[in-house]
Amino acid sequence: MMNKDSFRDRVYKLVTRIPKGKVSTYGDIAKALGNVRLSRAVGVALKLNPKPIEVPCHRVVKSNGELGGYSYGGLDMKKRLLKAEGIEISGNKIKNFEKVRYKF
DNA sequence: GCCATGGCTAGTA
DNA sequence: GCCATGGCTAGTA
Numbered sequence: 001m002m003n004k005d006s007f008r009d010r011v012y013k014l015v016t017r018i019p020k021g022k023v024s025t026y027g028d029i030a031k032a033l034g035n036v037r038l039s040r041a042v043g044v045a046l047k048l049n050p051k052p053i054e055v056p057c058h059r060v061v062k063s064n065g066e067l068g069g070y071s072y073g074g075l076d077m078k079k080r081l082l083k084a085e086g087i088e089i090s091g092n093k094i095k096n097f098e099k100v101r102y103k104f
Numbered sequence: 105g106c107c108a109t110g111g112c113t114a115g116t117a
Numbered sequence: 118g119c120c121a122t123g124g125c126t127a128g129t130a
Contacts, residue, residue, distance in 0.1 A: 007121060026112055036113070041121040043111040048122080062112070069111025078111090106126080112119085 007033075011045040014104065018059045021086045022102035023094060027063045032104045039063075047071050058082060065097035 005013070014032055018024050026046075030038035046057040052072045058081040062068045067089070070078035079089055088095035 027114090030112085035120095037119050038112095038121080040110070040112045040119060044109080044121060045111095047111055057111080060111080063114090067111090071111070075111095105128105107124095109122085110120105114118100 007038075007041065008045045008048065011042055012049065012051075012055045015046070015055050015057055015060060017104070018056060018102050020056075022100050023059045023061050023082070023087060023097075024102045024104070025061055025063045026068065028101075028104065029060065043069070059085075059102075061094060065094045066092050067094070 010033055011029060014029050015024070026039040026042045027036050029042045030036045033042075042060075046060060047069070049055050049057050049071075052058075058070060058078045060068065067075055067078055069075070075092075082089060082094075087100055094100065
């Protein structure tokens with residue numbers, strides 16, 4: 001009997017689908033899970049991400065294009081990872097946000 | 105069960 | 118204001 005994935009597992013699964021060079025938002029993931037109101041819980045789930053390598057949570061940012069948080073190495077690390085993937089950032093915001101925003 | 109804690113968000117003021 | 122988590126407390130048995 002296959003037990004259902006927990007909320008966190010479903011979050012991780014979605015995040016895994018975001019391709020390199022693209023970003024998504026906490027809210028978009030929440031919507032993909034059924035309700036935008038889950039967005040805050042999505043943030044919490046990502047903070048608890050046990051595998052930051054496999055689950056690229058650095059590709060998840062705020063709905064207004066700001067970076068949001070990052071528990072592994074802090075914001076500088078998040079910024080560096082994104083830049084290394086070709087995402088342009090100015091200050092604390094993603095440039096061409098809509099253009100690099102991945103749609104599920 | 106209750107309560108605090110967040111990597112948040114849409115919609116007022 | 119929302120809602121999944123995690124830690125902790127009554128208050129039963």
